[in-house]
Amino acid sequence: MKISKEELETLQLHDATVELAVNLIKVNGYVIIEGVLPQEKVTELREAFKACMNWFIDKHGEEIYLNKKGFNEGTNHLGILLPFAPPFNDSLVIEHPFALAIIDRILGTDYAVTLFSSNTSLPGGKKAQPVHPDYGARFGDLCKISLPITDLVFNIPLVDVDDGNGPMEIWPGGTHLLPDHYYGPNGPNPDELASHMHSIKVHMPAGSILIRDVRMWHRGTPNRSNEIRPNLALIYSASHRDNSVQIPQETYDNLSERAKHLFRWQKIGYPVIEPTHE
Template structure:
């Protein structure tokens, strides 16, 4: 019988100031975030993005990617469930903002998890259309070596940072997570999920969710009348390349003129990007 946990690990840091005013989190906060993420496999950062930025991203996404918000079959988008598509979002316009890919309150936590040489290896959105059903239980990628002893000690090699472009709630479909499942070697996801408790964390506008690539999860059904787009950044160790989830589209695309806008200190995040 499935059991639901009542609380989710969260670290609160203020994120409503301008980028110039933001300071790095103190070392204790970074270490707390690292410990929670390492143990649970995920972390919620409440209301860290300015709501007006999220509204701007949402409007831009609907204007630019509207074709993905009406039906599910596209040659350049991966179908990741019933009425649910994964779309590559070009780093341009309002998406080319250091607050999105190198938030000063989030980047130190990412570096603590993945090491200082981490890269941004993917940028896109998962769009859950109205009437979508629950996804199947899955990991974004399984353990690397297929060896129970070895994989049990491998640290996080990649994670997703989800930035909802709308409030995420029971109606439009929260992401269900199985805490600690990233550290459990088991190829049978459904059976494992039946044995472990889950969480369905709601996300207010401006909040974000980090989770380990190996964490068992699923997107809940969208019972609202509107599409629910979740922007995602995939961060990874420099050597990692996803061999599974990009069979229809490239993981990270930047127009050449937009790459020139990226500050020099963040250019190395984009070493694997496709420049167009």
């Protein structure tokens, strides 16, 4: 989706835009709004993320690159939990008005952030990830119907994403609408079915926002460029799931009331973490 200059300048989506975005998520499993964050904010986030990644590789590089075939089974995809500190906890990241307007319509207003992380495709990947949803069955083999959307992933790419630098590949239009038990270990194998189904490689300019149902099938693809392809990644959830985010009390006290509500399930009063592998 592209939005109007007025919406960008006011940071307020028209009601028709919100409705379209919500319906796209419900029907297709995802929506992209292109070029949302200001370029200077994207640059700030990208440079800060590169510093985090360099620190992480310096500390864990030997362990990560020990096998010449690459890490994470040769996909060279790396998830890193981010420190809850500037610029990553900027309001345009954790409570972007566009994202919240859309998520409010789907999850209500009592949801919370349950993941504060990133997903990076590093150069040198030799193969794609297996096709997968992010979460498994809520009720194991018991539930035979499709459940409402309860968890939404929010991604911000920090570089332009194209075929050459490891775009996410998605299987939209129904893979998020399967009966709950299909997402469990006894359901159909997404990797076996995916080659017979329609998929899209997600291209988007830096600073776009991608909101998707966690159940939609997807995978990371190899990064054939010489630069990392980083995404910021948050999950907004209607039910309590995880509390891995450590937030110093003073930082929490200085958040907006909405942001405090979004992070209320997290570890308030704890020191900021170092960048950590998920």
